[in-house]
Amino acid sequence: MALTDPVGFDSPAALSEALREQDYIADQDLATVVHLATALDRPLLLEGPAGVGKTELAKALAAAGGRRLIRLQCYEGLDDNRVLYEWDYAKQLLHVQMLRDRMSDVHEIAEGLYTEEFLSVRPLLEAVLSEQPVVLLIDEVDRTEEAMEALLLEVLAERQITIPEIGTFVARTVPWVVLTSNDTRELSAALKRRCLHYHLDFPTPQREREIVGVRAPHVEPSVVADVVELARTLRELPLRKSPSISEVIDGARAAAILGRDVSQPLLLSALVKFTSDRDIALRHLTEPITVTTEKERVTVAARPANTTTAVFRGRGGRQ
Incomplete structure (x- = not known):
């Protein structure tokens, strides 16, 4: 990706438009918080379930701001030799x-x-030493032990790193810092105190259709709507992993390749990645439903046409 000259954003609306140019759709609240983080030079902590677009936001912000992205991928057992x-x-x-x-x-x-x-x-020192402004992404910080958070505090609060044998390195430019967490554990109060905070959840149906439409523009809107509807129903099931937005985009593209037929069970391969989750999904989407009225009890083979079960079972044929 070619970098442009680093830029700032005059307003949340300007930031939102710049992100949209990078195919990232942000609502007004999210755009406002990100704008505040960049204007105040404060780290931004994004918490929420996996797959809602936290990491993609950092990537889009770097591209929109003409900044290089430096990424620290966190994991259990990460130590200071890999961080600093x-x-x-x-x-x-x-x-x-x-x-x-x-x-x-x-x-x-x-x-x-x-x-x-x-x-x-390593990534934190690289961000501090960079001659050009960067976006520092500290991804999935909740995967590390709490002791690792202490190493981050000097960078987040003072924009500097101290190396005992040499001295203290102060950031040559102010990085935009984005931390993400999938809520697998509670982060420390000390870390949160140094950040602006935003909880990013799955978007509304309308917003998700818009996101998928931007990322998969060749897919017909009706197919996008069906795949989004299916994904939202899957997220209500007790799955190990709910379909992420990127997987919904893949699902829409897959549906287009399958001839706009979202009724095929093979479409689940784009949305559900664990065998146990697939079994749960198939049971839910194909199980008969017994409906009781005052006059009679009937067994219905599929749900009404405005439900996702109907979408999965036969809407591809437009019954």
């Missing part, structure tokens, strides 16, 4: 071997080993 920096021991050893015969002062050799030349820069 580590010393290149192989390079240091080679340096010692080269100087061994030319220098007799061990202390002088040792002092020369701990300079920027021997630093292996």
Whole structure:
């Protein structure tokens, strides 16, 4: 992706339009919070279920602002060597071997080993050292242990990193910082206090149809509506993983390839990724429903035509 000159945003509306140009649809509340984060130079913490577009927002913000994206992908067991920096021991050893015969002062050799030349820069230090403004994405911060949050605080609060052997590096430009969390654990109050906070949930049906329409413009609106309806019903089931927005986009594209037929069970391969979830979905979407009235009890093979079950079972044939 080619970068443009870094830009700011005069208003939430301007930010929303810039994000839309990157095919990211943000509602007014989200655009306002992101605008505040950029205007106030405050980190933005996005919490919410997986698949609602938190990571994509950071990517779109970087592109819209003409900034390079630096991403720290968090995971259990992540340590400071992968977050801040580590010393290149192989390079240091080679340096010692080269100087061994030319220098007799061990202390002088040792002092020369701990300079920027021997630093292996990791994402947080990379963001601080960058000459150009960047977007720093700290993705899925809830996957790390709580102790890791302490390492982030100096960067989030002071925009600096201290390396004991060298000194303190202060950010050369102010990065836009976006943290994401899938709510797998509660984040510390100290971390939250340093951030603006926004809970990002799945969009409304209308908004989701708009998002899918922008990302899959060749798919007919009626097919997009059917796939969105199906995905929203799947999200109400007790699945291991609910369909993400990106998976709904894939589902709409798959439906177009399948001849606009959203009734095929194969479409679930784009929306449901665990065998147990597929079994639950198939049972729910195809099970008979018994309807009782004052006059009679009848077994209905599918739900009424305005429900997702009908969409899955036969709406592709427009019954």
